[in-house]
Amino acid sequence: MSDIKYKDKGSILNPLKSWQFFGRKPVTEPLEPRLASKNYRGFHLNDWEKCIGCSTCQKVCDNAAITMIKIPSLKEDPVQGVRNLRPAIDYGRCCWCGLCVDICPTSSISLSREYVHICDQDTIDSYFILPDPQGMHDKFFGHGWSKSADTDLVDLKRQDMAELKAEKRIDNFAEVVEGFDKQQAIIEASRCVQCGMCHDSCPTHMDAPEYIRSIWEGDLDEAVRWIYKTNPFAHVCGRVCTHRCEAACSIGRRGEPVAIRWLKRYAMDSLDHERVKQIVAEGMAGSASGKRIAIIGSGPAGMTAAYDLVRQGHHVAVYEAQDKPGGMMRYGIPEYRLPYARLDDDIDTILSLGVELHLNTKIGQDISMQELRSNYDAVLIASGLHEGRSTRIPGSEHAKTVSAIKLLRDITAGKTIEVPKKAVIIGGGNVAMDIARSLARYQKDKYGTVDVTLTALEERDQMLADESEIREAEEEGVLIRPSRGPRQCVIEENELTGLETVCCTSVFDAEGRFHPSFDESDVCVHEAELVVEAIGQAADVGYLGDDVIESLEWQRGRLQVDDYGRTAEQWLWAAGDMVEGPDVVHAVAGGHRVAASIHEYLMGKMRKSA
Amino acid sequence: MRPENYQAKNHPPSNEYELNFGPNHPGIEGNYALQLKLHGDEIVHARADGGYLHRGFEKLMEGRLWIQNIALVPRICVPDPAPMEMCYSLAIEEIGGLEVPERAQWLRVMQLELSRIAAHLFTFGGHAATTGMYSNMYWGVADRDVLLDLFEELTGGRVYSIYNIPGGVRRDIPEGFLDRVSNTMDYIESRLPDYDNLFFTNRVFIDRAKGVGPMNQQQALEWGVTGPNLRATGLAFDVRRDDPYLVYDQLEFDIPTEEAGDAWARTLVRRHELMESIRIVRQVVKALPDIGGPIRCPIPNPLAWTVPAGEAYVRVESSKGETCYYVVSNGGDMPYRVHVRGPSSMHAVQVLEKLVEGCRIEDVAQIMFSLDACPPEVDR
Numbered sequence: 001m002s003d004i005k006y007k008d009k010g011s012i013l014n015p016l017k018s019w020q021f022f023g024r025k026p027v028t029e030p031l032e033p034r035l036a037s038k039n040y041r042g043f044h045l046n047d048w049e050k051c052i053g054c055s056t057c058q059k060v061c062d063n064a065a066i067t068m069i070k071i072p073s074l075k076e077d078p079v080q081g082v083r084n085l086r087p088a089i090d091y092g093r094c095c096w097c098g099l100c101v102d103i104c105p106t107s108s109i110s111l112s113r114e115y116v117h118i119c120d121q122d123t124i125d126s127y128f129i130l131p132d133p134q135g136m137h138d139k140f141f142g143h144g145w146s147k148s149a150d151t152d153l154v155d156l157k158r159q160d161m162a163e164l165k166a167e168k169r170i171d172n173f174a175e176v177v178e179g180f181d182k183q184q185a186i187i188e189a190s191r192c193v194q195c196g197m198c199h200d201s202c203p204t205h206m207d208a209p210e211y212i213r214s215i216w217e218g219d220l221d222e223a224v225r226w227i228y229k230t231n232p233f234a235h236v237c238g239r240v241c242t243h244r245c246e247a248a249c250s251i252g253r254r255g256e257p258v259a260i261r262w263l264k265r266y267a268m269d270s271l272d273h274e275r276v277k278q279i280v281a282e283g284m285a286g287s288a289s290g291k292r293i294a295i296i297g298s299g300p301a302g303m304t305a306a307y308d309l310v311r312q313g314h315h316v317a318v319y320e321a322q323d324k325p326g327g328m329m330r331y332g333i334p335e336y337r338l339p340y341a342r343l344d345d346d347i348d349t350i351l352s353l354g355v356e357l358h359l360n361t362k363i364g365q366d367i368s369m370q371e372l373r374s375n376y377d378a379v380l381i382a383s384g385l386h387e388g389r390s391t392r393i394p395g396s397e398h399a400k401t402v403s404a405i406k407l408l409r410d411i412t413a414g415k416t417i418e419v420p421k422k423a424v425i426i427g428g429g430n431v432a433m434d435i436a437r438s439l440a441r442y443q444k445d446k447y448g449t450v451d452v453t454l455t456a457l458e459e460r461d462q463m464l465a466d467e468s469e470i471r472e473a474e475e476e477g478v479l480i481r482p483s484r485g486p487r488q489c490v491i492e493e494n495e496l497t498g499l500e501t502v503c504c505t506s507v508f509d510a511e512g513r514f515h516p517s518f519d520e521s522d523v524c525v526h527e528a529e530l531v532v533e534a535i536g537q538a539a540d541v542g543y544l545g546d547d548v549i550e551s552l553e554w555q556r557g558r559l560q561v562d563d564y565g566r567t568a569e570q571w572l573w574a575a576g577d578m579v580e581g582p583d584v585v586h587a588v589a590g591g592h593r594v595a596a597s598i599h600e601y602l603m604g605k606m607r608k609s610a
Numbered sequence: 611m612r613p614e615n616y617q618a619k620n621h622p623p624s625n626e627y628e629l630n631f632g633p634n635h636p637g638i639e640g641n642y643a644l645q646l647k648l649h650g651d652e653i654v655h656a657r658a659d660g661g662y663l664h665r666g667f668e669k670l671m672e673g674r675l676w677i678q679n680i681a682l683v684p685r686i687c688v689p690d691p692a693p694m695e696m697c698y699s700l701a702i703e704e705i706g707g708l709e710v711p712e713r714a715q716w717l718r719v720m721q722l723e724l725s726r727i728a729a730h731l732f733t734f735g736g737h738a739a740t741t742g743m744y745s746n747m748y749w750g751v752a753d754r755d756v757l758l759d760l761f762e763e764l765t766g767g768r769v770y771s772i773y774n775i776p777g778g779v780r781r782d783i784p785e786g787f788l789d790r791v792s793n794t795m796d797y798i799e800s801r802l803p804d805y806d807n808l809f810f811t812n813r814v815f816i817d818r819a820k821g822v823g824p825m826n827q828q829q830a831l832e833w834g835v836t837g838p839n840l841r842a843t844g845l846a847f848d849v850r851r852d853d854p855y856l857v858y859d860q861l862e863f864d865i866p867t868e869e870a871g872d873a874w875a876r877t878l879v880r881r882h883e884l885m886e887s888i889r890i891v892r893q894v895v896k897a898l899p900d901i902g903g904p905i906r907c908p909i910p911n912p913l914a915w916t917v918p919a920g921e922a923y924v925r926v927e928s929s930k931g932e933t934c935y936y937v938v939s940n941g942g943d944m945p946y947r948v949h950v951r952g953p954s955s956m957h958a959v960q961v962l963e964k965l966v967e968g969c970r971i972e973d974v975a976q977i978m979f980s981l982d983a984c985p986p987e988v989d990r
Contacts, residue, residue, distance in 0.1 A: 004810045004878065017807065027752030037759075039784055041766035059913055062678030097681035097772045102780070103912060111766070145766045150904060151780060153677075153912050190914040216914050 036113040040144035041096040043114045044089050044131035048074070050108035053085030054195035054250040057100035057109055060153075065093035066100065069130060078200035081248030091117070091127040098145045102153040105193060105250040110146035114139070155191045156255020159184040161262060166475035171444040173335040176472060177239070177262070185266040189216035191251060192258050198245030203589035206230045206237075208245055208260050215267055221279060223267040228280050231588055232307040232350050233300050235342040236329055238265030241585045242466075273345050277352050284353065285313030291602045294319065294376040296363055299327025300584045301576025302382035303347065304591025305598070306355045312599050317356040317376070319367065322413075325357060327384050328577065329584060331409040332431070334438045364543035373571060378598045381544070381559075381567075382576040382591070385537035391426060395489025396533065400496035404435040404534035411438050419446045420530035424499040426486050427534030428456025428463040431582075433470065435532050436478045450477035453526045455484040457504045457516055481526070485518050489531050498527045539578040548572075565594035573598055625649055629971075633662045637740055637975030640985035642958065644978075648971060656966045656974075658959045664989040671948040676702060676776065677912035679945070684770045686950055687987045689732050692725035693928035695774035698948070700855065701937035702776035704922040711904045714778035715856045720791070720894045721764070721773055722856075722926070723887040727798060728757040729929035730880045730887075733982045737877050738809050740975040741818045746809045753801055756794055763787055778906030788895045795888045795895075802885065810881055819874035823965040823977035826871055833964070834956040837931025838883060839981055842868045842875035849927035863890050873973075873980035880929075880982070916943050930954055930982050950990045958983030 036042055058066040066087045074084035087100070087109070101109050112135045120126040134140050162178040169176055180188060189212045198208040207226045214223035227234045241261050249257030268276070291314045295302040298320040306316045324330055325347050330340060351357060361367060372379050388403020390396050400420075404427065410417050419442040425432050432454055440450045454473070456463050460482040463470060474480060484501035491497070503522035509515040538557065541549060553560035553568050558578070565573045575590035577583070632643030641662035647655040667686050671679045683698045684691030696718060703710060710718075735750025758768040763784055765773035773779055809815055825835070827843040840847060846865040850858040866882030868875035909915070919941035925934040931953025938947040962981060966974050 004806050004881065027748050037763040037766075037784070039763060039766045039781060056913075060675075060678070062674055062681050095681050095770070096767065097770075098766060098780075099677065099681065099912070150782070150906070153909070155908075155911055187910075190910050193911060193913055213914075 033116070035141065036115055036144060038113070038142075038144065040111070040113045040115070041098050042112045042141070042144050043091075043117065043129070043136040044087075044100075045110050045112045045133060045135055045143065046087060046131040047108040047133050048086060050106045050253075051086055052081055052106055052108075052197070052250060052253065053083030054081075054105055054193070054197060055085065055087075056103055056105055056193045056195055056250065057087050059194065060099045060103045061094075062097065062099065063093040063095055065090045065095075078197075079244060079248065081197040081201060081250060081252075083197075083200070086130060088128060088130040091129065099153070101145055101147055102151060103193070104147065105154050105195070106253045107147050111144045112136070112141050113144040114141035154193065154251060154255070156251065158191070158256040158259050159188040161259065163472075166472075166477075169336065170450065170476045171441060173438075173441060175339050176336050179269055180259075180262055180266045182270070185215055185263060185270075186218070188259050189213070189263055192216070193250060195250045197248040197250050198258075198260055201244045201248035202230075203244065203583075203586045204230050204592060205589075206245070206264075208264075211267060212258065212260065212263055215263055220267050220271045221275070224271055224276055224279050225282070227264060227267060230592070231585075232280070232304055233329070233346050233584065233588055234264060234268045235346045236300070236338060237261070237585055237588070238268050239338050239342065240329075240333055242583055244585075268342075273348070276345075277349050280349050281353065284311055287313060288315070289313040289602065291315065291378075292317070292376045293378045293380065293598060293602075294372045295380045295382060296372075297327055297381070297383040297576065298325035298347070298357065299382060299384050299576055300329060300587035301384075301591040301594075302327070302380065303350050303355075304588045305380055305382065305575060305595040307350045307353065308592055308595030309598060310350075310353045310355050312595075314599070314602065315356070316354075317358060319358045319361045319363060319372075321360070321362045321383075323360050325359065328386075328582070331386075331412050332405065332434070332582075334408070334412065334434050336437070336441070337434070362543065364545060369543075369545050369548050377571070377602055379572050380565075380594055380598065381541075381572065381574040381578070382587075383539065383541070383543075384577045384587075385539050385582055387538040387540045388533060389536040389538055391486050391533055391535055393486050393488050395491050395496070396531075398489055398491055398496050398531075400529065401489055401531045401533065404431050404532050405537055407532060408435055408438065411442075417442070418530075419443060420528070421447060422451045422528045423453070423530045423532060424526045424528035425452065425454040425532045425534055426499070427536075428454070428458050428465060428482070429534065430465045430469055431537075432456070432532075432534035433465045433473050433478075435534055437473050437476055439530075439532070440473075440476050440478055444477075452477070453479045453481055453528070455481045455486065455499070455501050455526065457483070457485050457507050459483050462507070484524075485516055487523065490525055496529065496531065498525045499531050500525045537577070537582055541578070563593075564597035565590060566597060626654055630659075631974060632659070635975075637978075639736060639978055639983060642983075642985035642988070644962070644966070644974065646966070646971070646974070651970045651972075653966050653969055653971065653974065656963045658963050660959065660985060660988045662989070663986040665986075667990045668948055668950060671945050673944060675912060675943055676915050676917055676945065679948070680775055681770075681772050684772060685986070686990050687928070687930070687933070687952065687954075687984045688769065689984060690725050690729035690929045691769070691771055692721045692773075693926045693933040694950075695771065696722060697924055697926050697933055697935040697950075698937070699774040699776045700924040700926070701922040701935045701948075702917055702939075704924060705920040705937065705939050706776065706917045708777045708909070709907050710778050711907060712857070713782075713898075713901045713903045714905045716894055716898050716901055717779050717783070717905065718774065719856050719858065719861070720891060720898070721761075721771065721779075723890045723894070724757055724760060724791075725771075726929045727884055727887045727891075728754045728761075729982075730884050731757070731798075733880060733929070733979065734805065734809065734877065737819075737873075737976055737979040738815070740979050741815055743809060743812070743814065746805065749801070749805070749808075753798060756797065760787075760791060760794055763790070775906065775909070777909045778904070780906070782905050783898070788898060791891060792895050795891055799885070799888055802881075805881070810878065816874060818973075819877065819976060819980065820870070820872060822873040822973045823969060823980060824870065824872040825961070825965065829964075830871065833961050835931070835961055836953050836956070837927065837929070837982075838879040839876050839931060839953075839957060839961075841865065842879045843871035844869045849925050849932055853925065855924070855926060861890050861893050863887075873976055876980040876982075883929075914943070916941055917945075928953065930984055930987075931957065950987070952984070952987035952990065954983040954985070954987040955990075957981040958985065958988050 068085040076084040211223040211226035246257040388405040485504040503519040632638040643659040735747035738746030765771035917939040934951040936949040940946040
C-alpha cells in the first residue's frame with residue numbers, strides 16, 4: 001500500500017513550495033475566546049425555584065463533588081416535599097460528566113456554556129460554588145448540557161397496578177386493587193432515588209427509602225423490620241393510607257411518584273404472617289416494668305400506643321366497646337378497600353406481643369373511668385369519631401336521612417340494611433365515596449342496576465376524596481354531581497322522595513374560611529329513597545362521665561391536648577381521630593407520640609420514687 | 611552514615627552507563643520512563659519503568675456504581691478515549707443482555723472513527739517531533755482541534771466525551787451536525803497532501819525511520835502486538851473486520867498493511883488508516899438520516915442498577931490496537947472486577963524494551979511514538 005514514497009526525481013523548485021504557506025493562516029495563531037457549543041458541559045446552573053433539595057445529584061456524583069448546603073432563607077415544607085438544601089459544587093473534584101443533570105428528578109440542574117474561571121487570589125475556595133440560575137459569575141452564558149425526555153435517567157412511569165374491572169367488582173366486596181407481583185415490585189422499588197422526602201412528609205416518619213431498598217434487594221424480612229419500626233398497621237397502611245409520602249416523592253415532580261403504599265403492601269402480603277410476628281417480637285424489653293396502662297379504643301392510635309408500650313415492658317389493657325377490634329379501620333372502611341383478614345393480621349401481630357384486649361366493654365357501663373384510674377398508672381383515650389355530623393337542612397331529621405358513619409358501621413358489622421332503589425349522598429370526601437360505592441354494590445346485587453348520586457360542594461377537581469376513589473366510583477356507576485349544595489330533603493306525605501340542591505359557586509370566602517355561596521337560580525331535585533350525610537364526623541365522649549369531661553379542656557367540642565398528647569389531667573392522655581381528625585396514619589403517629597410520653601411519665605415517676 | 615564510614619563501591623570496569631529516559635522528557639509519551647543501559651550511543655539494555663500515572667482505575671471501578679464508571683474509563687487513554695467507553699459499555703451490555711438500538715450503534719461508530727482520526731493526527735505529530743519536524747506536530751494538534759470541536763458539539767466535552775452509557779449513547783446529534791462532520795472530513799482529507807509533502811515523503815523522515823525498531827510478523831504475534839503495529843508487519847488483522855462489533859460489518863473499508871515492520875511502516879499504516887476512517891465516517895453520515903429510533907434502550911434507575919452475575923470479555927479496535935475489557939459482575943450494583951487489557955501495556959513494556967535494544971539513543975523516542983503507546987493505559 002505504500003504509494004507514499006520519496007520522489008528522488010523531484011523538481012529543483014520543490015523547496016519553493018513552502019512559499020505557498022505564507023498566504024495561509026498559521027495554525028499557531030492564538031484562538032479568540034468563543035461561546036461553547038449548545039451541548040457543552042460547562043459550569044453548573046441550578047434553578048432554585050425548581051430544586052427541592054432532594055440530594056439525588058449528590059448521590060450519583062462519582063467524585064463526591066457535590067455538598068448539600070442548608071439555605072435558611074428558603075422555605076422548607078416536608079408535606080410538599082421541599083427542603084431548603086441546595087447543591088454546591090467543588091470544582092476541584094467535579095469532572096463535568098453531567099450525570100447530576102441526567103438524573104435530577106426535578107430537572108433543575110443543567111450545565112452552562114461557560115468554561116472560564118480564574119481563582120480569586122484572596123479567596124482560597126473560590127472554586128467551591130453554589131450554582132444558581134445565573135451561573136458561575138452572574139453572567140448567564142446560556143444552557144449547555146440539559147436534560148430531554150429521551151435522555152432522562154429517572155424512570156417517570158410507575159408499574160401498572162392490576163385492578164378488578166368495574167363489572168367484576170360492582171356486585172361484591174372483593175378487594176379492588178390486586179397488588180404487585182414480585183417482578184413489578186422490584187422494578188417499582190428500583191425507581192426510588194432514596195431522597196427520603198417520603199420519610200419527612202409521613203406523619204409517622206416511616207423509613208420508606210430503607211424498606212423500598214430492602215424490597216429491591218429482595219430481602220423482605222428486612223423490609224418488614226423497617227416497616228415495623230414506625231408503623232404496626234402495615235397491612236392497613238399498605239392499602240388505605242392517605243400516602244402523603246407519594247405526594248412528596250421527588251420522582252412525582254415530573255412523573256408518577258413511586259408507589260410507596262403498594263410496595264409496603266407487597267412486602268406485607270409476600271411474607272408469611274407467622275414470620276412477621278417473629279420479626280416484630282425481636283427487640284422486646286427483657287423485663288416487665290410493673291406499670292399498667294389502660295387504653296380506650298382499639299383503633300390505630302390506641303393499638304399503636306399499645307404496641308409501643310408493651311414492647312417497652314409495660315402491661316397494656318385495651319378496652320373496646322364493639323365486638324371486634326380495629327375501630328374505624330373495621331367499622332368505617334369497606335371491605336373492598338381493606339379486607340378484614342388483613343386488618344385481623346395486623347391486630348393479631350400486636351396482640352401476640354402480649355397486649356390484653358377486652359371486647360364488648362363499654363367505659364361508663366361495664367367499667368367506670370374511676371375504676372380505670374385506680375387500677376392503672378396511666379389511661380389513654382383513643383376512642384375516635386363515631387358520630388356523623390348533620391347538615392341540619394330542613395327534612396334532615398327524617399328517618400330516611402342517615403349519617404354515613406352509622407350506615408357504614410351497620411354494613412361492615414354485617415347487619416342487614418334496607419337497600420334503597422335510589423340514594424343520594426351529601427359530601428365529597430373519602431367517606432362519601434365509601435358509602436356511595438358500598439350502596440352501589442348492594443343495589444347492583446339486589447336490583448341489578450346502580451342509582452347512587454353523590455353531591456359535593458366542591459368542584460370536580462377540588463373534591464376532597466382521592467382521585468382514584470372518584471374515578472373508581474364513576475366506573476362503578478355512581479353519578480358524581482360536583483358544585484351542588486344541599487338545600488332540603490323533599491318530603492311528600494311523610495315519605496322522603498329526594499334531595500333539593502342548589503349550585504355552589506364558591507366554597508370558601510376571600511379569607512379562606514368555609515363560607516359557601518350559592519346560585520339560587522340553579523335548583524334541582526335528585527330523586528331518592530335514602531339521603532346519606534357524609535359531611536364530617538364527631539366524637540361521642542359521654543362515656544367519660546361529667547367529672548372527667550369537666551376537668552378537661554375543650555374547644556369547639558374537640559379535646560385539647562399538648563404536643564405529647566397530654567390532657568389537663570396528669571394520668572390521662574388522648575390520641576387518634578378525636579385529636580387529629582380522621583386519618584389512619586395520623587392516628588398511628590399520634591399513638592407513637594403518646595406512647596413515648598406515657599413511657600417517659602411512668603419511668604420518670606419511677607426514678608423519682610427510687 | 612557518618613562520612614568517615616563511607617566507602618565507595620567498587621564497580622567492575624565497564625564502558626556502559628545508565629541513563630534514565632523520562633519520566634519528564636520531551637521525547638517520551640506521557641509520564642513514562644525507560645531505564646537505559648548504554649554503550650556509547652548504543653542501547654545495550656532497556657527496562658520499562660511505568661507507574662507514574664497509576665491512579666488505580668481498575669480498583670476504583672470496584673467501588674463505584676455501574677454508571678459512575680462511565681466518567682472514569684475515558685481517562686485511561688486520553689488521546690483516544692472512545693474505545694474505553696465503548697468497551698466498558700459493551701461488556702455490561704453483554705452481561706446484562708441489553709439491546710443497543712441501531713441508531714446508537716451508528717453514532718458509536720462515528721464517535722470511534724472520529725476519535726481514531728484525532729488520535730492518529732496526534733501520533734504523527736509526536737513521531738514527527740521526535741525526528742525534529744515540529745511544524746508537523748503543530749499541524750497535527752491544530753487539526754485534531756477541529757475534531758475536538760465536533761466532539762464538543764456531539765458529546766458536550768472536547769476530550770473526555772463520556773458519551774457512551776450501557777444501553778446506548780447519551781445524546782442524539784445536534785441540528786446540522788452531519789453537515790459539519792462532512793465538512794470536517796473534507797477538510798482533513800484536503801490536508802493529507804500537505805502532511806505527505808511535509809512528512810511522509812520527506813527524506814529526513816524516511817531515512818530516520820526506515821529500518822528502525824523492526825520486528826517481523828512472528829515476533830509481533832509472539833509478543834502480543836496488535837493494531838497498526840501488527841498490520842505494519844504484513845498481517846491484515848483488524849477486530850473491526852475479523853470480529854465485527856456494532857455495525858462494522860455493514861461498512862466498507864480496507865485494512866492497510868505494510869511489510870517492513872519498522873517505525874516507518876508503523877506510522878505509514880496510521881496514515882493510510884486515516885483515509886479509511888474518513889471513508890467510514892462518510893458512510894455513517896450518509897446512513898444516519900435514514901436510521902431512526904431511540905438512542906438508548908430503557909435502563910434502570912442508576913442508583914438501583916444491578917447487572918446480573920456473569921462475566922464478559924469484549925474487544926474493540928482502537929487507534930493503538932486491541933482494547934479489551936474483562937468485566938465481572940456478582941449481581942451487585944458495582945462491578946466485582948474490571949480488568950483493562952489495553953494494547954499499550956504490551957507495546958510500551960515488553961515490545962519497547964526489546965525494540966530499543968541495539969538501536970541508538972536518538973531513536974528511542976521515535977520507536978516509542980511509532981508504537982503509539984499510551985502510558986496511562988499501561989498504569990491504568
